[in-house]
Amino acid sequence: MAAELKSGEMVVSQGDKVVRSYLMNEPCDVSVVVEQGAQCVYHILCGGELQSDVKFVLKKDSCLKLILVDVARGTSQVNVNIELADSGARFEFNGLYIVGRGERKDVVLDVKHLVADCYSSELMKGIAAEDGVGRFHGRIYVAQDAQRTEAYQQSRNLLLNNSARIFTEPQLEIYADDVKCSHGAVVGQIEDEAVYYMRQRGIDEKAARNLLTEGFASEIVWQIEDEQYAEQVHDAIEERLSEI
Amino acid sequence: MQKEIILNVEDLRASVEGKEILQGINFKVAAGEVHAIMGPNGSGKSTFASVLAGNPKYDHISGKAEYMGKDILDMSIEDRAREGLFLGFQYPVEIPGVSMSNFMRLAVNEQRKYRGEEPLTAAQFLKLMRERAAVVELDAKLMNRAVNSGFSGGEKKRNEIFQMAMLQPKLALLDETDSGLDIDALRIVATGVNNLRSEENGIVLITHYQRLLDYIVPDYVHVLYKGRIIYSGDKELSLKLEKEGYDWLIKEYESK
Ligand SMILES: Nc1ncnc2c1ncn2[C@@H]1O[C@H](COP(=O)(O)OP(=O)(O)O)[C@@H](O)[C@H]1O
Numbered sequence A: 001m002a003a004e005l006k007s008g009e010m011v012v013s014q015g016d017k018v019v020r021s022y023l024m025n026e027p028c029d030v031s032v033v034v035e036q037g038a039q040c041v042y043h044i045l046c047g048g049e050l051q052s053d054v055k056f057v058l059k060k061d062s063c064l065k066l067i068l069v070d071v072a073r074g075t076s077q078v079n080v081n082i083e084l085a086d087s088g089a090r091f092e093f094n095g096l097y098i099v100g101r102g103e104r105k106d107v108v109l110d111v112k113h114l115v116a117d118c119y120s121s122e123l124m125k126g127i128a129a130e131d132g133v134g135r136f137h138g139r140i141y142v143a144q145d146a147q148r149t150e151a152y153q154q155s156r157n158l159l160l161n162n163s164a165r166i167f168t169e170p171q172l173e174i175y176a177d178d179v180k181c182s183h184g185a186v187v188g189q190i191e192d193e194a195v196y197y198m199r200q201r202g203i204d205e206k207a208a209r210n211l212l213t214e215g216f217a218s219e220i221v222w223q224i225e226d227e228q229y230a231e232q233v234h235d236a237i238e239e240r241l242s243e244i
Numbered sequence B: 001m002q003k004e005i006i007l008n009v010e011d012l013r014a015s016v017e018g019k020e021i022l023q024g025i026n027f028k029v030a031a032g033e034v035h036a037i038m039g040p041n042g043s044g045k046s047t048f049a050s051v052l053a054g055n056p057k058y059d060h061i062s063g064k065a066e067y068m069g070k071d072i073l074d075m076s077i078e079d080r081a082r083e084g085l086f087l088g089f090q091y092p093v094e095i096p097g098v099s100m101s102n103f104m105r106l107a108v109n110e111q112r113k114y115r116g117e118e119p120l121t122a123a124q125f126l127k128l129m130r131e132r133a134a135v136v137e138l139d140a141k142l143m144n145r146a147v148n149s150g151f152s153g154g155e156k157k158r159n160e161i162f163q164m165a166m167l168q169p170k171l172a173l174l175d176e177t178d179s180g181l182d183i184d185a186l187r188i189v190a191t192g193v194n195n196l197r198s199e200e201n202g203i204v205l206i207t208h209y210q211r212l213l214d215y216i217v218p219d220y221v222h223v224l225y226k227g228r229i230i231y232s233g234d235k236e237l238s239l240k241l242e243k244e245g246y247d248w249l250i251k252e253y254e255s256k
């Protein structure tokens, strides 16, 4: 079972391999140090109206895979702060939010490459329905000494109708000269062709749209490395999508 | 005994983006029949299939299309499908994030629900899916992949025939399912179609090439040109078209 995420400090010890699954049901301020050579997966599923700060510091040759899913009802903001503090550190991010009527969701992801030879990649997905507003602010900071940095950011978003809004704000601050860095953002709608194809197979329009939306979200769920928890996240997404 | 009429199209006119494409089509399919529709590019073959399937991009102007005695132009896309009308797409659509097996299970069960039948259990569905995938020699692993995503051209076409085999339609419209296939793939597609062929069903093959018709011998061959069927014949017609092209027919038609 997933644990409740509470404010405080955590450590992933040197060389450890851990998979941690959390429910974030209330605002919290969490800080995690990932020690040398540790490999960890953090799953965080948000459960309500909140504003939270989550910070990770990655030491030498450590690796963090973070999956953040916010499909709860209500307005929330999650600030994620990543420091790649020593060489060989790797960070992978997969995020998903769903925002519906009268709600707003913000994800602010700040990734700092402070030293050379680190890697980060981010995939953020947003789904907005009704008059919901979503925003992803993704900063990639590469310090002057952080040579041979690789940093990639993708923001892919789905608007379920015309009054929904998604803002996607990449912010690249690169002071080193030997870096591989890319970012991209797409805000689109469900493809009519795909809906038509599914209807031609006997699936009604609403079910087709739901399946396509679920499919869009599922790419993030597939990244989860805890089967039971993945099931729980999947159900949360399905439930939310059935409401909007 | 008279054969059941599956499809009856009379003087059908339809447009896309305000341009009239179908200019009065007459076409009838009775149970047990296989029809081939041939014709130069841009003559309206895909448009015809799309109008029958209910593609919302195409507008009906006049004329009728009855399927099993009912006006289908009034029916929703999904109800046409649930009534057993199947369109094999010329360009199958990719559906990222939706696995083949989820997609097909929903499709099969929606069809069953429509007919008042119980849904298939997971085990029944899996068995059916494996059987039918084997017929078109489609790798069972593809069933866990997203629909058509990253499928090769040939896999996409065989996937259309696989879906047809799953849904067992009363009327199958196959829009250039043979295009771009090598001889092996063509043979596989033909096997899938011939398996469906029966005294109860109708099959319409839209094709450019005679070669498919070596494997699936049609009862009738029609030539569609500028939105009209300008000539109908039997298998011999397709052989003649293969040798001589469409020009002689078009000249004859335009001199009238
Ligand atoms: N979605 C569309 N938008 C605009 N024009 C179209 C569309 N579909 C078909 N057409 C036009 O209709 C005509 C017939 O096309 P189509 O039915 O695809 O022919 P065929 O399948 O016989 O090659 C062509 O002139 C084509 O450009």
Ligand SMILES: [Mg+2]
Binding pocket: B045, B046, B047, B090, B175, B176
């Ligand atoms: Mg065509």
